[in-house]
Amino acid sequence: MTVLSMSPPRLALAGAAVAVLAGAGGYGLAHLQKASAPAPVAAAGRPKPLYWYDPMIPLEHHQGPGKSSMNMDLIPKYADAAVGVSGVRIDPAAAQNLGVRIATVRRGDFAQSLDAAGVLDFNQRQVAVVQARAAGFVQRVYARAPGDIVPAGAPIADLLVPSWGGAQAEYLAVRRAGGPALEAAARQRLRLLGMPEGLIEAVARDGRARPVVTVSTPQGGAIQTLEVRQGMTVNTGQTLAQVAGLASVWLNAAVPEALAGQVRVGQSARAELAAFPGETFSGRVTAILPTTQADSRTLQVRVELANPGARLRPGMFATVHLASAGRPALFLPSEAVIRTGKRTLVMLAEDGGRFQPVEVQVGREDGGRTEILAGLEAGQNVVVSGQFLIDSEASLAGLRARPLATAQAAASVAPSAALYDGRGRVETLTSGAITLSHHAIPAIGWPAMTMTFKLGAPGLAKGLKIGDQVSFGFQQTPEGPVVRRLGPAAAQ
Incomplete structure (x- = not known):
């Protein structure tokens, strides 16, 4: 066996190398970029560096190579990797080593399922x-x-x-x-x-x-x-006696207050009970109680279930699955979303191996997908794996995320969205929204269903009441469909 010996200078150099490898993730990523390209001093035709810096101290800039205040080698910052509108550039080889995966932002039907726990009770309408x-x-x-x-x-x-x-x-x-x-x-x-x-x-x-x-x-x-x-x-x-019928029962489900907007009367539901494994019971939402439980911050949703053979007994616990009707939406994989606490970001993948952090507004989540309400467009590519390391490199380089206000301002100057026509029946009506049971809308592939629309102006619903047949026109916006035209339907 041969024993290799090291001189003291080489031993010190090896110790320094170990200390460098134990540095922060952003520093390691910077050296991945550095190692994937020829050394800047020996590269022919490379532009002059803008400055030299230590990734451990990104705000400390130097005019030439040398050592930082932490006695670390300085790295050149070139114009093609500088902060700008094109984002931060990651060498393709380094991106591959990091396991970076890309996904495309898509638009399609987004149907969300909501699960809640509930308790069976007598149908008080059958007493x-x-x-x-x-x-x-x-x-x-x-x-x-x-x-x-x-x-x-x-x-x-x-x-x-x-x-x-x-x-x-x-x-x-x-x-x-x-x-x-x-x-x-x-x-x-x-x-x-x-x-x-x-x-x-x-x-x-x-x-x-x-x-x-x-x-x-x-x-x-x-x-x-x-x-x-x-x-x-x-x-x-x-009163001599009181008898409760068992032809049907109520399932009182506790829906979190934050998800109350996803529940509506008439919505289909499926219930599963531990007493009947592998079996489901179908029903529909018959009422949404007007008060919220202050201690649990939940809304009571009443689901009516048929009870043939009186198998369902009041007091049993059940899990209810509420399926909302699908509607067109912009979405991406949920793993692409970076939540900082104050805002929500995604890492946008651009041409030439460049990446740009972008602020987005998210909506519903279901099945590993997240709805995007603002900040992105269909067809754009985002990072779904390795985005945290890229975000660290962007932070070290001082790259700021594109704010959501920029995307919203661009949308405000864009051409007005198309106006789609429909006919339906008024189910509920408030000052700012209207729920309609509308016919199919072939222009955007919607089937007949019941859904809530925002009102473009409060006066649109003046003179209307629940049960009226109406014709309406609406636009698709990042905040959802908005009614721009509303009036009584002409007799056919």
Whole structure:
């Protein structure tokens, strides 16, 4: 085995090299660029350097080669790598070594899914209340208890109603002695006393009074309350029981306040429950409650689910997936986005191996994609891998990101967007927005759907109300579709 020896000067030089390699990422990237090209002193035909600098101290400029205040070798800064409108240049070989990947900004349908947790509850629109129609006494109660599931017409209790017995006897006497007119008047009196039509028919058919009446449930479902006991006295209108139907149930989902704008009434939904793995239940959003939970900052969204076989039981937990209708949008891979806390950037890849940090305004996110509302155009290329190292090099070089105001100003002087026509029905209406169930719009490939538009001017919706059929014209803007023309639809 051969042992290599080093002289003290060489050993010191090796130690300095190790210290350089342990430097910051921006310094390493600068040396990647430096190593990928011939040495600036030996390069023939290279322009004169603008200045010399140490990447560890980018603000310290020198007029020629030498050592920095940290005793590091200075690197020349040439005009072709200087800060300017064309951005910072990265040598292709260095970019390949860094694993830089490029993606294209695209425009297409952007449908976002929203997942939320929820709890099943009774459908409060299917709750029936069983009451006493007249004062009386409870003669018999049937074997019922809260929580029991009963069919429609299930008996609850037998009531003795003395006032009904006397009225029925008078009716039978009039029926035997009087004419049709008197009988009709007596029959009407029984109805006004609250007797069911079936009981009146039974009295007329049998010819005898029936003072005892059986109170039954008007619908099938689960008994929620039962307030009747044998021997008790009941008054007119007293509640005896309450029955909740099970044909459908409510799924009350908690949607984060920040995502409330993505939910609308009529939106389709899918629910998954741990009790039924691999099975989904379909429903739709029937209501968005007007208040927000202050402690959790969530909005309660009510989804109605069909419940065949009463398999879904109130109190179960479920995960609900709300799918929003797709609409044309500009988007790019989410990994291309750099969030600094104060603003959002992407690294724009330009011709000649140059890169420019650009400020953007982002919108929705879904499936690894992020919507771009302003700052970029379709067809531009952005960095999706290695952009943080490039951003570090741009910072070391003092390159400033292109502000969002520049892109917005350019959009303001651009030709006005095309105006698309449509017809639809007004679903909701506010001072600044309108929700329309509109027909298909072939000009931009939109199917018939319900969506919300911003109003270009508050006075556009003057005189309109919910349910009106309207014709409208709108423009596509970075902030979404904006209605510019709105009025009642002409009869067809």
